[in-house]
Amino acid sequence: MPFSLRPSERTNKGEVMSRVLYRMGRSAALHPLRTLALWVVLAALILVAKGSVGGELSDTFTIPGAESQQALDLLKDRFPSESHASGDLVFHVADGRLSDPGPAATIAAALTSLQSAPHVTSVSDPFDAAEYTVSDDGQTAFASITYDEDLITADMFAHTEAIAHEARNAGVQV
Numbered sequence: 001m002p003f004s005l006r007p008s009e010r011t012n013k014g015e016v017m018s019r020v021l022y023r024m025g026r027s028a029a030l031h032p033l034r035t036l037a038l039w040v041v042l043a044a045l046i047l048v049a050k051g052s053v054g055g056e057l058s059d060t061f062t063i064p065g066a067e068s069q070q071a072l073d074l075l076k077d078r079f080p081s082e083s084h085a086s087g088d089l090v091f092h093v094a095d096g097r098l099s100d101p102g103p104a105a106t107i108a109a110a111l112t113s114l115q116s117a118p119h120v121t122s123v124s125d126p127f128d129a130a131e132y133t134v135s136d137d138g139q140t141a142f143a144s145i146t147y148d149e150d151l152i153t154a155d156m157f158a159h160t161e162a163i164a165h166e167a168r169n170a171g172v173q174v
Helices: 013-030 032-053 067-078 101-115 154-169
Strands: 086-092 120-123 140-147
Touching: 013 032, 086 101, 086 154, 101 120, 101 140, 101 154
Parallel strands: none
Antiparallel strands: 086 140, 120 140
16 A cells, blocks of 8 residues: 555645745735846856757758658759759739839849849749740739749848849839
């Protein structure tokens, strides 16, 4: 028979926890500045510990043996220019069509600027017959951008955003 206390000697864990929490709450209410200072010190200690113990963040990973990893490895091996980061730039007009002279010139200028941007290897033309990516109503289209890096950096994004901003100023939603 396992050891047990008589009912009068047993401690109720709920009562003990209730008393501890009550005392903590009462102390915090009676000494708010001390409580705040304690939390600030604890937060600082946690940040210091994280900085000294934590390692570098990495956004590259592999999953050896996974089919998707094998596909990525094969893509990088056989088509290295197509295995880098890419993104789409979507163009839209609320009135008219993108093929109208004004929007078409704005899109052509944006595509030319993108093509000459740093780290850009290719930019698709939404009006190209081989890659035609214009909606049926002619108001929406997209261009795919391929970079020579595996990740789109903040500088690459900022450059693309600046080009999109110029197109927006010309009246095309991007």
